[in-house]
Amino acid sequence: xxxNFQRLFAIVLKEFIQMRRDRLTFGMMIGVPMIxxxxxxxxxxxxxKHLPTAVYAADNSVFSRSFIWGLRNSSYFDLVREARSPAExxxxxxxxxxxxxxxxxxxxxxxxxxxxxxxxxxxxxxxDPSAVGFAQAAVSGLVATVLNRDLLGPLAKLRATAPPxxxxxxxxxxxxxxxxxxxxPGLMGVMLTMTMIMITGLAITRERERGTMENLLSTPVxxxxxxxxxxxxxxMVGYVQVIxxxxxAKFLFNVPMLGSVPLLxxxxxxxxxxxxxxxxxxxxxxxNQLQAVQMAFFFFLPSLLLSGYMFPFRGMPGWAQNIGExxxxxxxxxxxxxxxxxxxxxxxxxPDLWPIALFxxxxxxxxxxxxxxxxx
Amino acid sequence: xxxxxxxxRGVTKKFGTRTVVNDIAMQxxxxxxxxxxxxxxSGKTTFLRMLCGLLTxxxxxxxxxxxxxxxxxxxxxxxxxxMTQKFSFYEDLSIEENLDFIARLYMMPQRKMAVxxxxxxxxxxxxxxxxxxxxxxxxxxxxxxxxxLIHEPQLLLLDEPTAGVDPKARRDFWDEIHKLAASGLTxxxxxxxxxxxxxCNRLAxxxxxxxxxxxTVAEVVxxxxxxxxxxxxxxxxxxxxxxxxxPGVEQVVAxxxxxxxxxxxxxxxxxxxxxFVSGAQRWEKIESGLEDVFISLMEAAKDNFS
Numbered sequence: 001x002x003x004n005f006q007r008l009f010a011i012v013l014k015e016f017i018q019m020r021r022d023r024l025t026f027g028m029m030i031g032v033p034m035i036x037x038x039x040x041x042x043x044x045x046x047x048x049k050h051l052p053t054a055v056y057a058a059d060n061s062v063f064s065r066s067f068i069w070g071l072r073n074s075s076y077f078d079l080v081r082e083a084r085s086p087a088e089x090x091x092x093x094x095x096x097x098x099x100x101x102x103x104x105x106x107x108x109x110x111x112x113x114x115x116x117x118x119x120x121x122x123x124x125x126x127x128d129p130s131a132v133g134f135a136q137a138a139v140s141g142l143v144a145t146v147l148n149r150d151l152l153g154p155l156a157k158l159r160a161t162a163p164p165x166x167x168x169x170x171x172x173x174x175x176x177x178x179x180x181x182x183x184x185p186g187l188m189g190v191m192l193t194m195t196m197i198m199i200t201g202l203a204i205t206r207e208r209e210r211g212t213m214e215n216l217l218s219t220p221v222x223x224x225x226x227x228x229x230x231x232x233x234x235x236m237v238g239y240v241q242v243i244x245x246x247x248x249a250k251f252l253f254n255v256p257m258l259g260s261v262p263l264l265x266x267x268x269x270x271x272x273x274x275x276x277x278x279x280x281x282x283x284x285x286x287x288n289q290l291q292a293v294q295m296a297f298f299f300f301l302p303s304l305l306l307s308g309y310m311f312p313f314r315g316m317p318g319w320a321q322n323i324g325e326x327x328x329x330x331x332x333x334x335x336x337x338x339x340x341x342x343x344x345x346x347x348x349x350x351p352d353l354w355p356i357a358l359f360x361x362x363x364x365x366x367x368x369x370x371x372x373x374x375x376x
Numbered sequence: 377x378x379x380x381x382x383x384x385r386g387v388t389k390k391f392g393t394r395t396v397v398n399d400i401a402m403q404x405x406x407x408x409x410x411x412x413x414x415x416x417x418s419g420k421t422t423f424l425r426m427l428c429g430l431l432t433x434x435x436x437x438x439x440x441x442x443x444x445x446x447x448x449x450x451x452x453x454x455x456x457x458x459m460t461q462k463f464s465f466y467e468d469l470s471i472e473e474n475l476d477f478i479a480r481l482y483m484m485p486q487r488k489m490a491v492x493x494x495x496x497x498x499x500x501x502x503x504x505x506x507x508x509x510x511x512x513x514x515x516x517x518x519x520x521x522x523x524x525l526i527h528e529p530q531l532l533l534l535d536e537p538t539a540g541v542d543p544k545a546r547r548d549f550w551d552e553i554h555k556l557a558a559s560g561l562t563x564x565x566x567x568x569x570x571x572x573x574x575x576c577n578r579l580a581x582x583x584x585x586x587x588x589x590x591x592t593v594a595e596v597v598x599x600x601x602x603x604x605x606x607x608x609x610x611x612x613x614x615x616x617x618x619x620x621x622x623p624g625v626e627q628v629v630a631x632x633x634x635x636x637x638x639x640x641x642x643x644x645x646x647x648x649x650x651x652f653v654s655g656a657q658r659w660e661k662i663e664s665g666l667e668d669v670f671i672s673l674m675e676a677a678k679d680n681f682s
Contacts (some may be wrong), residue, residue: 211460220454
């Protein structure tokens with residue numbers, strides 16, 4: 001019994017009709033990605049600004065006012081409160097009213113003028129370290145310059161002296177640290193992973209659960225025709241999602257697209273097929289649709305957490321990075337970010353293409369071995 | 377040598393340590409309607425699934441439509457129509473789409489015509505766009521039969537085709553089957569209904585995976601070796617209580633206004649009931665019914681195999 005395109009077409013046609021009638025699944029395929037896109041795209045920001053800040057200025061001098069102005073101008077701090085005592089500062093931090101609290105001690109300006117290098121206390125609510133990191137860095141930058149204007153005449157000698165050398169830091173590919181440039185292209189991989197695996201997982205277990213598989217197996221249809229016939233319609237769904245993300249990236253989030261979009265379009269096929277193969281393989285193991293969904297989530301969570309989408313890949317311990325390296329999403333994120341943000345071509349993406357291809361091969365072999373032509 | 381549509385021997389299937397089908401032989405002639413009976417879980421469905429290649433047998437040999445049923449199941453699938461117990465067409469596809477899908481899978485050369493013909497025979501030309509899921513039980517079963525027939529198979533395997541279908545639809549269904557059999561199609565049908573069993577040319581009865589009897593209705597009844605008394609009159613319920621459990625009495629079954637008492641050992645049975653025969657009720661020895669025979673076979677099988 002050999003592979004036949006006429007029968008393949010019959011399966012594809014049937015899948016399309018069923019997809020059209022199944023409003024809920026169809027909604028999931030288009031609606032969920034859109035919601036993710038809007039929520040993740042607009043909500044996730046790893047460089048937060050305008051953090052609520054309280055000030056307790058026991059020393060009301062030109063210098064403290066200048067410093068406070070400096071904070072405000074950095075755009076990281078919004079001065080929302082003037083505290084009247086150190087106790088109030090503690091209370092504001094504990095009650096989550098402010099993220100930062102600045103305490104300017106009583107003798108700040110006197111010590112400053114005497115050249116005693118007074119301390120200035122900056123307290124942060126660091127329960128979420130990533131929320132305060134950038135802001136803290138901005139404060140250290142302030143120290144060097146903010147008082148220069150006020151240190152006049154005899155005080156000029158107190159001005160910060162120039163360091164013996166300069167560090168020139170270039171933030172390549174995303175100089176303004178805009179989270180969306182990182183999140184939105186990555187989201188393409190995340191939503192493909194989620195929907196592709198779940199949909200194919202459901203597609204085959206549904207046949208088994210409804211008893212239609214028994215009927216299908218009693219016809220001359222070839223297992224390869226069933227598998228390919230079920231994959232093809234969802235490849236198209238995958239491309240619809242890719243187009244949606246790219247349109248949103250361009251027109252909603254203004255993500256730069258330096259590389260070749262047609263190249264990305266071509267390479268995403270490998271990633272889509274890899275995920276569909278995972279779904280098919282899951283469905284050969286799952287006994288019902290619920291199990292298929294559970295397995296999809298079982299695969300989706302490590303993909304989301306260990307791929308470098310949510311958290312910096314290099315920040316993870318070695319074992320987590322090793323797991324991450326096995327997941328297709330990890331490599332696809334590098335491909336898509338590379339092409340869009342870095343302008344990478346095929347040569348630069350190759351090191352991340354073969355792992356996806358290897359993953360696909362292994363999963364497909366398992367899937368075909370497990371797919372049974374009988375009901376045994 | 378006579379050619380058979382189905383000619384298999386020693387067919388065996390095990391699920392783990394449990395033998396579901398045990399060493400069954402079956403010969404079905406072309407154009408015959410062969411009834412396949414037995415209690416739930418007796419292995420009927422498993423046997424049908426092995427014939428059409430859905431399950432791999434653990435033992436047995438033979439031919440189905442002249443093809444080796446173990447090694448040539450791909451070829452057999454093209455010539456066999458299999459109607460599953462549960463409706464197994466796509467409920468979210470219309471009647472026409474379902475038929476068209478099946479016709480495509482069998483690569484019918486004149487697909488559109490075949491679908492059209494099938495719709496006409498079904499009497500569903502007007503309702504072709506209706507989703508299969510919205511059909512009533514009887515119509516679903518007719519659609520399933522039509523879909524099984526679309527590729528013009530030589531052998532039809534029907535697994536409890538009339539379960540849950542009303543009497544009128546059941547009778548129409550059987551008329552259709554007799555018509556098709558007259559045109560040369562062979563049927564192997566599992567059923568629980570005795571009236572359907574008696575409409576088959578020949579029967580086989582299996583229980584716990586073992587073939588207990590086969591042949592024509594008369595042959596099966598004779599092989600059952602059952603003696604049956606029919607009693608009519610007053611106070612049958614009280615009488616039934618007295619007779620039940622006497623030596624030789626195996627079944628006491630109420631049939632409306634009559635009572636059937638039967639047993640395999642005629643001597644013992646007659647001895648036990650003789651004190652009652654002269655009572656107020658009317659006693660008459662009758663031919664045993666198929667159902668009595670089957671229940672008797674099943675009881676006997678329970679003692680032997682379980």
